[in-house]
Amino acid sequence: MWVVLTAMATAWVVRYAAKVRKDPDASLVGWDDPDEQDETTTDKMAEDVEDPQLSHTLTGTQKWVLVITVFAFGLMIFSVIPWSSIFGSTTGAADYYVTHETATPPYWFELNWWFPQLAMLFIIASWLVGFVARMPEKEIVRLIGAGAADMIGPAMVVLLAGGVSVIMNNTQTLDTILSSMEQLVSGASAGVFAIVTVIINIPLAFLIPSSSGHGALAMPLLAPLADFAGVSRATTITAWITGHGWTLLWSPTSVVVVGGLAIAKVGYDKYLRFVWPLLVALLVVSFAILGIAAGLE
Structure with missing residues (x-):
C-alpha cells in the first residue's frame, strides 16, 4: 500500500513539475518577484547575507555550516526514537499507544528527547553556525529572530x-x-x-x-x-x-x-x-x- 500511494504522489509531483517546466504560466504560485511590502523578514535577511556573485563551490565555512546542520538533524532523529520499543518486547499495541512503555528497560544510549530538548538543540546549532560564519553576536540574534518571525x-x-x-x-x-x-x-x-x-x-x-x-x-x-x-x-x-x-x-x-x-x-x-x-x-x-x-x- 505504501509503495502504491508513494508512487502515485511522486508521479503527481513529477507531472506537475514537467508541466510547469514546459509552460511556466501553468504554475499555481506564479513567477513574479514579491513586492517590497510583501517581503518577509527572512527575505530581507537573505538579501543582507547573500553574495550577488554566486559560486557553485562550497567554501570552508559553508562546509562547516553544512556539517553542523546535518549533525543537528541527525541527532534530532536519533534522540526521539524509542530504541528499546523497537528492538525490545513491547507491552502490547494498546499500551504502546497510551504510554510508550516497554517490557525491557531503556537502553543506555536512549535520550528520550522531545520538544523542549529539540528546541534547545536547534538554538545551540544556530549559535554554532553563527560562530563558524564569524557573525557578530547581534547579527546572530537578529537572524534567529528573523527566522522565528516567519x-x-x-x-x-x-x-x-x-x-x-x-x-x-x-x-x-x-x-x-x-x-x-x-x-x-x-x-x-x-x-x-x-x-x-x-x-x-x-x-x-x-x-x-x-x-x-x-x-x-x-x-x-x-x-x-x-x-x-x-x-x-x-x-x-x-x-x-x-x-x-x-x-x-x-x-x-x-x-x-x-x-x-x-x-x-x-x-x-x-x-x-x-x-x-x-x-x-x-x-x-x-x-x-x-x-x-x-x-x-
Whole structure:
C-alpha cells in the first residue's frame, strides 16, 4: 500500500513539475518577484547575507555550516526514537499507544528527547553556525529572530487547533463523536468496516493531529469491533493510520503542512488547488486496497 500511494504522489509531483517546466504560466504560485511590502523578514535577511556573485563551490565555512546542520538533524532523529520499543518486547499495541512503555528497560544510549530538548538543540546549532560564519553576536540574534518571525503564523494556527481539542475534550464532545463512531462500524462487513474506519477517523485526525493521542482514543474501541467484523488487527491499524495520515496531508492543524507552506511561502489555498485531485485519488485507491485486504481475511 505504501509503495502504491508513494508512487502515485511522486508521479503527481513529477507531472506537475514537467508541466510547469514546459509552460511556466501553468504554475499555481506564479513567477513574479514579491513586492517590497510583501517581503518577509527572512527575505530581507537573505538579501543582507547573500553574495550577488554566486559560486557553485562550497567554501570552508559553508562546509562547516553544512556539517553542523546535518549533525543537528541527525541527532534530532536519533534522540526521539524509542530504541528499546523497537528492538525490545513491547507491552502490547494498546499500551504502546497510551504510554510508550516497554517490557525491557531503556537502553543506555536512549535520550528520550522531545520538544523542549529539540528546541534547545536547534538554538545551540544556530549559535554554532553563527560562530563558524564569524557573525557578530547581534547579527546572530537578529537572524534567529528573523527566522522565528516567519513561523509565528503557523504556530498560532497550531495553538488554536490545540485549544479546540482541549475544549472538545473537556466538554465531552469527543466522547459523543467516539460513541457515534462505534455505532457506525458495529455490525458492518469486513470490507465495509475497513473503509468506514478510514472515514470516521478523518474528523478525529483533524481535531487530534497527534497520532499517539488519536490512537489512544480510537484503538480501544476499534480493536474489539474489528474482532467481531472478522478484520485483523493489522488491517484495522492500517485503516486507522490511513485516515489519520490522509487527513494530515491537507489539514490546517497539521504542523507539517502549515510549517512547510510557511517555509516555502505558498498560500494554503494554492496548495489545496494543487493537491486536491491527488487527495481524492489516494483516498479511492486506499479504499480499494483496504476493502480487498479485509475481504480476503
